[in-house]
Amino acid sequence: MNRHKTSKIFIHIFKEHILSLILCISLALLFVLSTISFTIITGRIVDILQGINNVDFLALRKNLIILILSALVALVSEWGLRFISSKMCYRIVSNLRKQAMDKFLTVNISYIDTHEHGNLITAVITDIDIISDGLMQLFQKLFTGVLTIILTLIIMIYLCYPLALVVFLLTPLSLLFSFIIAKKSKKIFRLQSEIKGKMGGFLNENLTNQKIILSYGNERLKEEEYEKINRDYLDVNFQAEMIAAFINPTTRLINAVIYATLAIIGGIFVINGHFHLSTGILVSFLLFANHYTKPFNEISNVISDLQTTFASMNRVERILDEKNIIDDRGKKLFKYKDGTIKVKDVDFSYDQDHLILKKINFVIKPKQKVAIVGTTGCGKTTLINLIMRFYNQDKGNIFVSNQNVLEVNRDTLREHFGMVLQDTWIFRGTIRDNIRYAKLEASDEEIIQASKKAKAHNFIMQLKDGYDTIVSDDEGLSNGQKQLICIARLFLAKPEMLILDEATSSIDTRTELLIQKGFDEVMNDKTSIIIAHRLSTIRNADLILVMDDGKIIEQGKHEELLKHKGFYYELYNAQFKQ
Numbered sequence: 001m002n003r004h005k006t007s008k009i010f011i012h013i014f015k016e017h018i019l020s021l022i023l024c025i026s027l028a029l030l031f032v033l034s035t036i037s038f039t040i041i042t043g044r045i046v047d048i049l050q051g052i053n054n055v056d057f058l059a060l061r062k063n064l065i066i067l068i069l070s071a072l073v074a075l076v077s078e079w080g081l082r083f084i085s086s087k088m089c090y091r092i093v094s095n096l097r098k099q100a101m102d103k104f105l106t107v108n109i110s111y112i113d114t115h116e117h118g119n120l121i122t123a124v125i126t127d128i129d130i131i132s133d134g135l136m137q138l139f140q141k142l143f144t145g146v147l148t149i150i151l152t153l154i155i156m157i158y159l160c161y162p163l164a165l166v167v168f169l170l171t172p173l174s175l176l177f178s179f180i181i182a183k184k185s186k187k188i189f190r191l192q193s194e195i196k197g198k199m200g201g202f203l204n205e206n207l208t209n210q211k212i213i214l215s216y217g218n219e220r221l222k223e224e225e226y227e228k229i230n231r232d233y234l235d236v237n238f239q240a241e242m243i244a245a246f247i248n249p250t251t252r253l254i255n256a257v258i259y260a261t262l263a264i265i266g267g268i269f270v271i272n273g274h275f276h277l278s279t280g281i282l283v284s285f286l287l288f289a290n291h292y293t294k295p296f297n298e299i300s301n302v303i304s305d306l307q308t309t310f311a312s313m314n315r316v317e318r319i320l321d322e323k324n325i326i327d328d329r330g331k332k333l334f335k336y337k338d339g340t341i342k343v344k345d346v347d348f349s350y351d352q353d354h355l356i357l358k359k360i361n362f363v364i365k366p367k368q369k370v371a372i373v374g375t376t377g378c379g380k381t382t383l384i385n386l387i388m389r390f391y392n393q394d395k396g397n398i399f400v401s402n403q404n405v406l407e408v409n410r411d412t413l414r415e416h417f418g419m420v421l422q423d424t425w426i427f428r429g430t431i432r433d434n435i436r437y438a439k440l441e442a443s444d445e446e447i448i449q450a451s452k453k454a455k456a457h458n459f460i461m462q463l464k465d466g467y468d469t470i471v472s473d474d475e476g477l478s479n480g481q482k483q484l485i486c487i488a489r490l491f492l493a494k495p496e497m498l499i500l501d502e503a504t505s506s507i508d509t510r511t512e513l514l515i516q517k518g519f520d521e522v523m524n525d526k527t528s529i530i531i532a533h534r535l536s537t538i539r540n541a542d543l544i545l546v547m548d549d550g551k552i553i554e555q556g557k558h559e560e561l562l563k564h565k566g567f568y569y570e571l572y573n574a575q576f577k578q
Contacts, residue, residue: 017091020084024085024139024143027077030073031074032148034071035148035291036155036288037073038067038070038071038074040284043280043284045063046280046284047278047281048060048063048280081139081140081143082140085140096128100316100320103322107324107325108324109325109385116204118197118202119201121200123197126196127315128316133309134312142299144295145299148294149295155288161275162269166265167292170261171292171296188236189310191236192233193311193312194315195232202226203226255296258293259289262289270282325410331407331409332407332408333408333412334408334412334416336401338401339367340366340399341497341529342397343360343362343363345361345396347359347360347395348391348394349394357551358550358551360396360551367527368542369528369543371531371532371541371543371545372531372547373544373547374546374548378550379550383547387400387405387529388419389406389414393406417496417499418438418493419490419500420487420499424479424483424485429471430470430471431460431469432447435447435450435467435492438489438492442492450491450492455484459481459484490522491522494522497528498522498523499529535572536575539558541558543555544558546561546571548567553567554567
């Protein structure tokens with residue numbers, strides 16, 4: 001993404017806060033004008049005090065009052081500018097975070113599946129914080145800096161145009177130097193942002209899978225990998241810091257030389273009476289020159305910070321630019337009729353070069369219990385994702401209750417399915433709230449009944465606070481217990497159609513047998529699809545679909561498939577012999 005596009009993003013942001021932006025500019029202008037007034041009055045007081053034996057005390061008192069008022073106005077306006085700009089920036093970044101969260105909930109699932117979660121988290125938290133800091137600099141320093149440069153230059157021309165010409169010709173050298181360095185450093189700041197995201201992704205991955213790393217004794221390998229990322233981050237940070245450190249002293253040196261030059265030339269003008277320049281006016285002029293040159297130094301810092309801001313904005317914008325799932329809110333609502341599922345000539349691929357599913361055909365009759373089996377990676381879960389419309393197929397059609405899933409609203413379709421996946425999800429909260437997630441209006445009695453069917457009630461009651469125990473995905477529960485809570489959600493939801501994807505993979509055999517009775521009760525009058533590696537659990541299925549390499553190669557009942565002595569026969573005997 002180029003800077004022009006990012007600038008358009010900033011303009012879009014400002015449009016949403018135009019009143020606050022106008023108020024910031026007004027306060028910045030008031031601050032600069034009060035500062036200018038303070039400087040002019042300071043020079044007048046110097047000229048008044050020069051007549052030591054003939055001081056006009058009335059004029060002195062008047063100017064001192066104006067001086068104090070100018071200082072107070074500058075103080076209040078600067079505070080107001082910081083308050084308004086800070087509030088505006090926090091609203092902007094809060095809106096960006098909301099947009100990012102909305103994007104994660106509406107973007108194609110393939111985007112989430114193919115990007116490091118830690119990297120995405122870093123973009124939403126760290127990069128948006130950097131954007132916030134950059135906007136603060138923009139509002140609080142750039143606005144006042146630009147106004148100060150323009151207004152003080154006009155006044156310096158009025159006071160003594162030859163000295164103003166010296167300031168005007170020499171001061172931009174520091175800004176020009178900053179621009180040249182900033183342009184050359186753009187790549188460094190972008191790389192800094194990318195490595196920070198990579199580091200976040202690495203830490204998230206390794207914290208999540210710490211037990212696996214320890215079990216294989218690969219701690220040293222991970223330490224070396226992290227050390228390399230950390231070293232790269234150190235190197236790029238050092239380069240970025242050296243660039244920033246080089247800009248500031250150089251601009252200060254240029255400003256000091258300019259200030260000294262003005263003092264010498266101005267002193268000569270005062271001594272010789274040139275251009276009606278008095279000592280007081282020279283003092284004011286030097287103060288104005290300091291006001292004029294100071295923003296160049298601050299602007300150079302802002303430019304340096306904005307490089308990082310633009311790099312972070314690019315990362316965030318790449319997320320916000322991702323295509324959403326096609327909005328189908330205008331499509332007709334799905335109406336459950338009988339739970340028939342028909343799949344006709346379906347192809348699917350994550351990329352055009354590699355088909356995952358090839359010419360899939362089958363029919364699930366109402367209230368049938370259907371199992372899908374096959375080797376790892378053969379496409380079982382992908383097929384479920386298509387039925388649920390987490391993805392759209394490339395070719396072919398899928399019908400549920402004789403309605404094409406691509407022609408109905410996906411949300412109303414999913415309302416009639418209940419899913420339990422191999423990968424459990426427990427959010428931070430009470431066990432009660434985790435189970436109630438499937439039916440937000442459920443009563444406590446309904447939650448308890450669902451837990452009993454899922455064989456989760458006993459272990460829940462043994463916890464310190466029972467159903468009010470605070471748990472999360474990382475603490476408080478074993479994998480088996482988390483899966484039981486997910487199963488309890490399913491029993492609470494009571495959907496018309498069920499999908500069980502390795503739903504009991506983390507549960508011991510005894511508990512699995514007990515839960516299976518609950519499943520049988522729930523599945524008694526519902527269309528059900530089961531993905532299972534333990535073939536012993538699907539012997540009673542009405543239909544078994546056998547998949548291999550993205551194709552359905554066999555289908556039938558357990559006994560029929562065994563008699564056929566094909567792929568299913570080999571899978572079953574391989575498990576039985578083990």
